[in-house]
Amino acid sequence: MSVDHDRLEAMAKTLEASGRYRVLRKLDAPGFVTAAPVGQVRQGIILDLETTGLDAKVDEIIEIGMVPFTYGVGGQIVSVGAPFSRLRQPSKPIPPEITKVTGITNAMVEGEVIDPTEIETFIANAALIIAHNAGFDRRFAERFCPAFANKAWACSYTQIDWKAAGHESGKLAFLAAAYGFFYDGHRAHHDCLATLEILASPLLGTDGSGFQALLASARKTTVRIWAENSPFDLKDALKARGYRWNGDPGPSPKAWWIDVNEADKDVELSFLQSEIYRGEVHLPTRRITAFERFSDRA
Numbered sequence: 001m002s003v004d005h006d007r008l009e010a011m012a013k014t015l016e017a018s019g020r021y022r023v024l025r026k027l028d029a030p031g032f033v034t035a036a037p038v039g040q041v042r043q044g045i046i047l048d049l050e051t052t053g054l055d056a057k058v059d060e061i062i063e064i065g066m067v068p069f070t071y072g073v074g075g076q077i078v079s080v081g082a083p084f085s086r087l088r089q090p091s092k093p094i095p096p097e098i099t100k101v102t103g104i105t106n107a108m109v110e111g112e113v114i115d116p117t118e119i120e121t122f123i124a125n126a127a128l129i130i131a132h133n134a135g136f137d138r139r140f141a142e143r144f145c146p147a148f149a150n151k152a153w154a155c156s157y158t159q160i161d162w163k164a165a166g167h168e169s170g171k172l173a174f175l176a177a178a179y180g181f182f183y184d185g186h187r188a189h190h191d192c193l194a195t196l197e198i199l200a201s202p203l204l205g206t207d208g209s210g211f212q213a214l215l216a217s218a219r220k221t222t223v224r225i226w227a228e229n230s231p232f233d234l235k236d237a238l239k240a241r242g243y244r245w246n247g248d249p250g251p252s253p254k255a256w257w258i259d260v261n262e263a264d265k266d267v268e269l270s271f272l273q274s275e276i277y278r279g280e281v282h283l284p285t286r287r288i289t290a291f292e293r294f295s296d297r298a
Contacts, residue, residue, distance in 0.1 A: 027176070027183040030197050035076040042127040044069050046192040046199075049137050050102045052090050056139035056296075060090040062104055064114055065188025066122065067196055075212030077200050083189040084122055087112040103187065120147040128218065132157045132172050132195050134294040142295060149297070152290035154218035156195055156210070165204040172198075218290045223265045224298065226284045227272055228255040234276050241271075250296075253284055262287070 015021040046067045053059030068081035089109040099105050123129065129148065131137035134155035141148040162170035167178055172191060175198050176182060183194045199211040206213055226246075227238055235256065243256040260268045265285070273281055292298040 022180075024177060024180060024182045027181045027194060027197055030080050030193060030200065034079050035072070037070075037078050038072045038074065038076060040073050041070050041078055042073065043125045044071055044128045044130060045123055045126045046195050047129055047131050047137060047141065048188040048191040048195070049131075049140050050098075050104055050188050051140055052092070052094055052098055054136070056136075056143055059140075060092075061088055061114070061140055061144055062090055062094060062098075062109055063087050063102070063188045064119065065190070065192050067189060067192040068122075068126070069196060071211070075208060075215045077196075077209075077211060080196065083192065085187075085189040086114045086118075088114040114144075116145040116147075119145040123147060123151065126151060128152050128154055128215075128290070130154045130156055130195070130199075130214070131294075132191065134158070138294040139296055149295065150291075152218065153294050154214050154290060155294060156199060156214055159217040160203070160210055160213050165206075165210075218293075221262045222259045222288050222293070223262055223268075224257055224259050224286045224288055225265070225268055225272070226253045226255040226257045227276060228253045228283055230256055230272075230276050237275065259288065 012023040012025070015023055046069070048065045049061050050063035051059050051061050064084070064086050066084040068084075070078040070081075072078060087104070087109045089112050094104060094106050094109070123145075124147075129138075129141075129151045131153070132155070134153050135158070138148065138153050157170050157172075160170070162175070167175060169175075172194055176194050179198055179201055181194075181197065184190050199214060200209055202208070203210040203213050227243060230238060238256045238258075241258070243258045245256055246252055247254055258268065269283065269285075272283065273279065286298070288298050
């Protein structure tokens with residue numbers, strides 16, 4: 001550790017001790033101390049994508065970032081591997097608004113190619129893929145490299161109750177500031193390292209880390225219930241209960257839907273029969289695990 005670093009850190013602590021300042025430290029690499037292996041060890045991968053837009057059916061990946069790590073089955077992070085970072089030239093120019101958000105220009109991606117076979121090899125031993133918006137990233141990832149479809153996925157944004165832990169938002173930059181650090185730009189592998197740093201930290205209101213809470217959530221089986229042909233005038237009641245609308249064409253019904261824990265399935269169906277349909281009804285349902293969750297296949 002350099003003398004300059006020691007002096008700057010002392011200054012930062014002095015400012016913090018005054019009670020008038022909070023100091024954010026730059027994240028150069030994960031700052032947590034990795035644990036010694038306890039029992040069986042598995043590999044996880046933090047993934048982040050940058051794309052030309054929001055529609056996985058027409059937009060394209062322009063960057064893939066991944067950070068591998070190993071963890072014990074109890075959720076202790078054992079070690080962190082070297083990041084994977086690749087750029088890719090899309091078939092059309094990158095829209096200016098995407099460059100503004102990501103910092104990725106057409107010149108940066110010119111001639112760049114990402115080989116799906118290389119991706120498949122990199123994730124071959126992964127037991128879990130984590131993204132901070134898995135509902136977005138998984139759809140793009142599976143279209144680009146089908147091997148992602150065979151993996152369990154978790155979402156560090158939606159599957160941790162950040163508000164219960166005292167955070168007003170689960171957005172990555174907001175969480176980073178709350179955990180006392182900042183990081184370079186919006187590049188994919190930087191986002192991955194920031195996500196891992198946050199997950200490895202203690203989660204307020206629990207006895208463990210954010211990663212342990214995420215694992216517990218990801219391992220649960222849920223049931224998706226479609227309130228097919230529900231009365232239009234009761235859509236607000238469904239929305240208030242947490243139902244979301246699926247209007248996309250495809251194998252899933254065009255209907256309001258909700259995911260509930262498997263143990264709560266009967267309670268939810270009872271609510272629908274008594275409060276929405278006002279009678280007996282047989283509705284489409286589907287069990288969902290981490291292997292289907294966040295995928296178009298669900």
